[in-house]
């Protein structure tokens with residue numbers, strides 16, 4: 580993969596999968612601009628400290644980005660142990676808002692990669708709801724829809740990862756046909772990052788026990804990052820609207 584002369588914005592770049600994605604892309608020549616609420620722990624080409632749960636702070640962050648952005652990797656996210664409003668804002672509404680704002684700075688050939696989750700795999704069961712939410716294009720319209728259609732806290736993480744997969748899938752072809760910009764998701768299974776323990780707490784001991792035999796081990800962040808980089812790369816120029824599992828085969832056991 581060759582990202583020479585390409586600018587990539589990576590959210591969640593201060594930890595876990597986002598940090599590893601930034602490192603991976605830089606090693607292939609990309610100029611990486613990180614966005615995170617916490618300061619970075621690795622060398623980046625530029626960094627914008629921002630809270631991605633608010634329209635105003637997202638807009639202020641975008642104002643600091645260059646006029647041309649080749650790729651956007653939306654990695655920042657919170658687990659379901661956070662409060663429901665934060666999960667909705669960071670994992671879905673804020674991600675959409677940032678993407679909509681960055682889109683205008685992307686040339687043809689650009690791409691967006693969204694980090695979803697294996698926990699979003701049941702989206703077909705709620706496809707109509709997710710399509711209705713996707714149709715509320717602005718952050719505030721999404722908030723208003725959610726006020727009318729509240730999401731249970733104990734499954735809100737799964738709900739908004741499902742919603743992200745549906746929004747990405749629906750949106751992708753319009754942008755590809757009109758602008759030549761691709762959008763894809765990766766859906767990791769468990770990954771060894773600081774929030775892995777939160778996922779175990781969120782799912783409960785029984786579910787974790789039930790799933791334990793399905794995989795050899797949790798992934799390392801550097802087993803997810805190259806797939807994100809691949810989806811940004813020219814090698815994936817005919818891949819759009821896809822959700823790629825990066826889960827050591829875990830999803831295959833749900834059949």
Ligand SMILES: NC(=O)c1ccc[n+]([C@@H]2O[C@H](COP(=O)([O-])OP(=O)(O)OC[C@H]3O[C@@H](n4cnc5c(N)ncnc54)[C@H](O)[C@@H]3O)[C@@H](O)[C@H]2O)c1
Pocket residue numbers: 590591592593594595596597614615616617629630631632654655656657658669694695696697766767768769770771772773774775778
């Ligand atoms: N770790 C896993 O097992 C796993 C599995 C599937 C999907 N994911 C997804 O992968 C993505 C990355 O998670 P990770 O495991 O690397 O976790 P992590 O906690 O190591 O990294 C998440 C990053 O997002 C940032 N972030 C969170 N809220 C933010 C906000 N409001 N504004 C700006 N930055 C914010 C954090 O500061 C952190 O640097 C998330 O979207 C997560 O849902 C993780």
